[in-house]
Amino acid sequence: QVQLVQSGAEVKKPGASVKVSCKASGYTFTGYYMHWVRQAPGQGLEWMGWINPNSGGTNYAQKFQGRVTMTRDTSISTAYMELSRLRSDDTAVYYCARESYSSGVPPDYWGQGTLVTVSS
Amino acid sequence: AIRITQSPSSLSASTGDRVTITCRASQGISSYLAWYQQKPGKAPKLLIYAASTLQSGVPSRFSGSGSGTDFTLTISCLQSEDFATYYCQQYYSYPLTFGPGTKVDIK
Numbered sequence: 001q002v003q004l005v006q007s008g009a010e011v012k013k014p015g016a017s018v019k020v021s022c023k024a025s026g027y028t029f030t031g032y033y034m035h036w037v038r039q040a041p042g043q044g045l046e047w048m049g050w051i052n053p054n055s056g057g058t059n060y061a062q063k064f065q066g067r068v069t070m071t072r073d074t075s076i077s078t079a080y081m082e083l084s085r086l087r088s089d090d091t092a093v094y095y096c097a098r099e100s101y102s103s104g105v106p107p108d109y110w111g112q113g114t115l116v117t118v119s120s
Numbered sequence: 121a122i123r124i125t126q127s128p129s130s131l132s133a134s135t136g137d138r139v140t141i142t143c144r145a146s147q148g149i150s151s152y153l154a155w156y157q158q159k160p161g162k163a164p165k166l167l168i169y170a171a172s173t174l175q176s177g178v179p180s181r182f183s184g185s186g187s188g189t190d191f192t193l194t195i196s197c198l199q200s201e202d203f204a205t206y207y208c209q210q211y212y213s214y215p216l217t218f219g220p221g222t223k224v225d226i227k
Contacts, residue, residue, distance in 0.1 A: 035216075037164075044218055044219070044220050044221050045156075045164065045207055045218040045221075046218070047215050047216040047217065047218070059214060063215075095163055095164075097163075097164075104169075104170065105169050105175075106154045106166065106169050106209065106211045106216075107166065108166045108175065110163035110164055110165075111163065112163060113163055
């Protein structure tokens with residue numbers, strides 16, 4: 001069965017960086033985009049970007065350009081999202097979610113989420 | 121970026137009720153509209169995509185309609201497990217954008 005398992009909660013100070021991992025299983029990792037979406041406490045969903053695990057190509061939301069880096073390690077079917085220069089308003093649950101390259105189905109399977117708390 | 125609005129922002133309903141949530145895009149998005157359900161502390165779950173296609177495993181009491189700028193999610197007979205927050209999302213163009221959500225709670 002398809003599973004996306006994310007790394008555990010993080011507490012960071014303002015100005016620091018955080019790197020969240022998302023390990024995929026149950027499907028061909030290189031056959032699907034991996035999106036990252038975040039949700040601030042009590043708020044809605046915000047798309048951050050995707051990585052193509054096959055090529056390593058990325059597409060970032062303009063809001064996060066220059067601060068976000070999405071990478072992958074195909075040998076262990078894991079995607080990573082690193083956010084730098086953290087601010088208090090980056091406190092959120094960060095989700096990974098896969099999307100098929102060609103089926104026309106939007107992100108269907110999601111990770112369980114990783115809470116990142118930014119606090120001095 | 122395409123802006124998405126939803127209405128209502130919340131509603132109270134009883135088990136067995138018919139519930140309708142609407143979603144409007146700031147520009148035409150054809151049928152590139154998805155609906156997600158989210159329960160507290162859980163990841164979103166895809167219910168419907170392409171405006172009206174039911175995701176595998178989703179009960180048939182859920183249905184979607186619309187195209188262009190106006191869309192609707194209908195739950196025909198609300199069940200206890202349906203109390204949650206519902207988000208619509210456009211995937212017509214990047215950045216992907218979500219509506220602000222509609223919370224469905226128990227009357």
